[in-house]
Amino acid sequence: MFWYDEQRMDGWLAELKQCEAQIGELRARQGVLINELSKRDIAQRQGARTIVEWVESTLDMSRSVASDLVFGMRWFGRFRSIEHRFVEGLASFDRAIATLRLAQTGADLQVVKSSEQLDLHNVARLCGRQRRMTRRDERRAFTERFCMAQPTLDESSWKIAAQLPGFEGRVFAKALQDRADEFRRLPGGEESTRAQRQADALVAMANDSLDRTGDATETAGPAVAVFVNLDEANTSGGETGAEIEYGPRVGPNTIESLLCTGSVQVIGLEDGRPVVTSDSAKAIPQAVRRFVAWRDGGCTIDACQSRYRLQPHHIRERRHGGAHDPGNLTTLCWYHHHVAIHGNGFQIDPDSPRGRRRLSRPRTGPDPPDRQATYPVTINRNNQ
Ligand SMILES: [Zn+2]
Ligand SMILES: [Zn+2]
Structure with missing residues (x-):
C-alpha cells in the first residue's frame, strides 16, 4: 500500500467519526424539538397513542431509535454531567443514551463512571442488573405491551x-x-x-x-376457492401462483398443501372472467380420509410418533395426476406435511414401505421438463 493511500484512509476515518458527531448533534436538536412538541400534546393531537409512536411514524424511524430520542429528551435534564459529555463530543449519542439509562436505574455514580470502560452491549447488561423494578416501571412495561x-x-x-x-x-x-x-x-x-x-x-x-382438538385427525381443511389466471399459468409451468378468495396470493406449494388437506375449488380465469372450474380438485372423500387415517394410525414417516394434526397427503401429487385412492394417500403429522414436504420440498419416496415412509431430497426450482404440469391442478376445459 502506498503512503498516500494510507493518508486517504486516515482522512476517511476522521470524516467517518465526524459524521457520527454531527448525527449526535442533530439528534440532540431533534430531542429539543420533540420536547417542545410533546409539551403541546402533539401525539394526542395527531392521533398517536404515545410520543414514541408519534416520533416513529412522523420521522419514519425504527422504534428503538425513536424511543432513545424520547428517552434522551426526558432524562438529559436530570443528568447534566452525561448531557455535558455528549454535548462536548466526548460521548456518542448511543453511548450517552446507554449511560443515561444506567443512571436512571438508580445506579450510583461510581458504577455509572465505570461503565465508560465497557462496550455498549455490556453497559446494557449492567443496566439490566442495576434495574430496580418499581410498581411504576412494572406498570409501564405492562401498558407498553x-x-x-x-x-x-x-x-x-x-x-x-x-x-x-x-x-x-x-x-x-x-x-x-x-x-x-x-x-x-x-x-x-x-x-x-x-x-x-x-x-x-x-x-x-x-x-x-x-382448532383446539389438536391431536385429533383433521376432518377437512378450509373450503376455499383458488383463482388462476390461465394464460399466465400455462406459459409458466405453474410457477406463477394463484389467488385465494379471501386475499393472499399463494404459490404452487400452498395450493398442493390445500389440495391435500381441504376442499378446494380451482377457478380458471381468462380476461378476468371465469371460464373453467375444476372438477378434479374435489376434496378427498370423507370415507377415504377416515379409512386412510384408520389404516395408518399416525404419521407414517419412519420413527415419527407425532399425532399432531394428522393429515392425508398425496404421494404422487395432484398436479401430476395423483388420485384420491387410498394407495396414493399416506397420513402425515403437521410438521412432516407442511414443513418438510410442502414447505421444504421433500418428497415421499414411493418405494419406501407403507408404514415406514422415507423422505427424499428436496427439489429446488421449477419441475424438470418431464414432470412439468400446466398447473398444480390439471384443469380440463371439458369438465365444466
Ligand atoms: Zn400434502
Ligand atoms: Zn411426522
Whole structure:
C-alpha cells in the first residue's frame, strides 16, 4: 500500500467519526424539538397513542431509535454531567443514551463512571442488573405491551412484531422454543435454522388455537376457492401462483398443501372472467380420509410418533395426476406435511414401505421438463 493511500484512509476515518458527531448533534436538536412538541400534546393531537409512536411514524424511524430520542429528551435534564459529555463530543449519542439509562436505574455514580470502560452491549447488561423494578416501571412495561401482525402488500408474507412485559416475554419465549425443539431433523442432516423452527412453532400454536382438538385427525381443511389466471399459468409451468378468495396470493406449494388437506375449488380465469372450474380438485372423500387415517394410525414417516394434526397427503401429487385412492394417500403429522414436504420440498419416496415412509431430497426450482404440469391442478376445459 502506498503512503498516500494510507493518508486517504486516515482522512476517511476522521470524516467517518465526524459524521457520527454531527448525527449526535442533530439528534440532540431533534430531542429539543420533540420536547417542545410533546409539551403541546402533539401525539394526542395527531392521533398517536404515545410520543414514541408519534416520533416513529412522523420521522419514519425504527422504534428503538425513536424511543432513545424520547428517552434522551426526558432524562438529559436530570443528568447534566452525561448531557455535558455528549454535548462536548466526548460521548456518542448511543453511548450517552446507554449511560443515561444506567443512571436512571438508580445506579450510583461510581458504577455509572465505570461503565465508560465497557462496550455498549455490556453497559446494557449492567443496566439490566442495576434495574430496580418499581410498581411504576412494572406498570409501564405492562401498558407498553403490543403485538402486531402485518401482511406485505401482496400478502405473500407477514411480519409479526411484539413487545411483552418481562415475565410474560419469558413464558412466550420458553413456549416457542419448546415447541420449536419438537420439530425433528430433516433427512440428510439438513435442519431449519432456529429462527425458522420458531416460525413453524408460532404457526403450530396458532393452529392449536383455531382448532383446539389438536391431536385429533383433521376432518377437512378450509373450503376455499383458488383463482388462476390461465394464460399466465400455462406459459409458466405453474410457477406463477394463484389467488385465494379471501386475499393472499399463494404459490404452487400452498395450493398442493390445500389440495391435500381441504376442499378446494380451482377457478380458471381468462380476461378476468371465469371460464373453467375444476372438477378434479374435489376434496378427498370423507370415507377415504377416515379409512386412510384408520389404516395408518399416525404419521407414517419412519420413527415419527407425532399425532399432531394428522393429515392425508398425496404421494404422487395432484398436479401430476395423483388420485384420491387410498394407495396414493399416506397420513402425515403437521410438521412432516407442511414443513418438510410442502414447505421444504421433500418428497415421499414411493418405494419406501407403507408404514415406514422415507423422505427424499428436496427439489429446488421449477419441475424438470418431464414432470412439468400446466398447473398444480390439471384443469380440463371439458369438465365444466
Ligand atoms: Zn400434502
Ligand atoms: Zn411426522
